[in-house]
Amino acid sequence: MHITMQGIYKAFGTNQVLTGVDFELKEGEVHALMGENGAGKSTMMNVLTGLHSLDQGKIFVDGKEMYFKNPKEAEQAGITFIHQELNIWPEMSVLDNMFIGKEPKKAFGLVDSAKMKSLAQEQFARLDVSLPLDKEAGSCSVGEQQMIEIAKALLTKAKVIIMDEPTAALTEREIQKLFEVIASLKKEGVSIVYISHRMEEIFAICDRITVMRDGKTVDTKAIPETNFEEVVRKMVGRELTDRFPKRDSKPGETVFEVKNLTGKAFRDVSFSVRSGEIVGVSGLMGAGRTEIMRGIFGLDPIASGEVLLNGKKVTIKNANQAVHLGIGFITEDRKDEGLVLDFSIKDNIALPSLYSFAPKGLIQEKAEKDFVDMLIKRLTVKTESAETRVGDLSGGNQQKVVIAKWIGIGPKELILDEPTRGVDVGAKREIYQLMNELTNRGVAIIMVSSELPEVLGMSDRILVVHEGKIAGELPQETATQENIMTLATGGQ
Known part of the structure; x- marks a missing residue:
């Protein structure tokens, strides 16, 4: 044809x-x-x-x-x-x-x-x-x-x-x-x-x-x-320099830690993330990467194990508790879990932070508007208005709204599950630069990604998941696509 x-x-x-x-x-x-x-x-x-x-x-x-x-x-x-x-x-x-x-x-x-x-x-x-x-x-x-x-x-x-x-x-x-x-x-x-x-x-x-x-x-x-x-x-319409911006953040003290975490799709998972660090998580589809993150954030039940924030054990049984502890989670399914498609851009971005605009129970509309406009500008969301329905945006601009929403809570720990899925090459670099800015401010980031160049280009350390367990940890300096895939498929 x-x-x-x-x-x-x-x-x-x-x-x-x-x-x-x-x-x-x-x-x-x-x-x-x-x-x-x-x-x-x-x-x-x-x-x-x-x-x-x-x-x-x-x-x-x-x-x-x-x-x-x-x-x-x-x-x-x-x-x-x-x-x-x-x-x-x-x-x-x-x-x-x-x-x-x-x-x-x-x-x-x-x-x-x-x-x-x-x-x-x-x-x-x-x-x-x-x-x-x-x-x-x-x-x-x-x-x-x-x-x-x-x-x-x-x-x-x-x-x-x-x-x-x-x-x-x-x-x-x-x-x-x-x-x-x-x-x-x-x-x-x-x-x-x-x-x-x-x-x-x-x-x-x-x-x-x-x-x-x-x-x-x-x-x-x-x-x-x-x-x-x-x-x-x-x-x-412009030159785009290096695909992955240089990482110059110096990781500090351990902010976030899980010990012997076990759930329906994973078992005995232990790892930590330091302030200013990006820990990449790789593995084949169905290995349990997303399930581990959902368990940490309180979306799925945990059978056993501990979650520690700044060295103190915390209990997270639902997403609301996670948010109040300063944990944000950009899910891989933005359509069903990341956004309310019939809501405006403004309402979606402000949703997790509403309590900060309503100290006495009434929303301070100007403060909310200024907050949303700042994030729309920072994430370069293409829209005529903050009142535009999120469902009317392109997939990549929807992803930017999801990211803006979670940056808005001022997270200590940010979990990114496929953060650049469906995002163009220019917007990807903007997201990478934003990740660098966040780590420079001390935010600890966990990045789950199926794109091996992304994992290698943006991670300080890489965890590889195989059949619900951490198969290995690789420092960025020695990690290659080959040794990540070896661990992901059960090799040594």
Whole structure:
């Protein structure tokens, strides 16, 4: 399938998101689409698939002018969109999620359950996924949910698959498997639009790249004709120096410590974090990284073990207690756990700090507004107003709001679970610089990340989790991707 989009314009109210975008997708190519958060990448693909109507411009499919009324119509024509924000029905099983509204039928309209299972198992085998089909989808990790969405897209036998940040929650092994599937789809003539902020992936698997900035197409080039620095410069409109800012914080005394912590998905976990230190936590998906952090923050029950803050044992049975102790937690699932999507940016940022604006029970609105405006400016959240609904922001700007919310409490200990998931290269550096500023002020940071370059680039020490236990600790000076993966897979 060959797709051409010419002079595409799209506005939401007074917010002009696309201003004359051009884009071409050739048959059987993997075409990267890059740009900062809010550049209009997802909006352009939503216009293509009929989720949004265009205001101006033309779309051609195989040479014929064509406009889809909705995503279902686009899918019937052979175009499938795997969205960055996952569309999972949490109370339904994995199998039912894969076939919702598309169940194969037998005679008399009866659902063919055996065929559903067979088709699902076929796609899971292709992706090398081991996941019970009767498992409740809401109990799956974010990475497992992502694999469900990818398998669901493969079931459609699409001619064009749009992948928006498909690897954000996947492990290195799963990413490599996905790349193998993309290569086989390409051989079958399937075209892929690949939206990602992970530069290494773009240069590894894509044929061409289109860069967008501020709702416009900046350039389209063949991958061999460009490089990392040129792409970044076109994305952000400026030179971006070293990818990871230099760490110059000097760790002080131990601020936070856990001893022999045991929960449902982990056991006998012990580690400490010093003031001004970033401790990276790595490991494969399902190893228990996130579960350990949720246990520490009081979101999941702890069976045994101790948590110490400044040398004193503390009891944390819920998130409220953690916040009052000065612990912040940026969860990996910003959509369901990090934000109230129907609330404004202001209400989301101020939520954990409300008590500080209401010393006598009444909110001091000016103090709250000044506090929120300062954090919006500091995190460079792209918005017309602090009253904008958070659900209307791009994924990367939503992530900035989550970070602003927790910085606002003035944390002593900050847990970051996948802090740059779905965030563009310019915004990533801003987050890294912010982490450095926080550690310079003595904040102790735990950073869970699936991106090994991020773990290596920002951590002072690295803990590797394997099957619910700390498999090893590596100093930053001697850590490599190879020895992290060795520990993560059970090696010595």
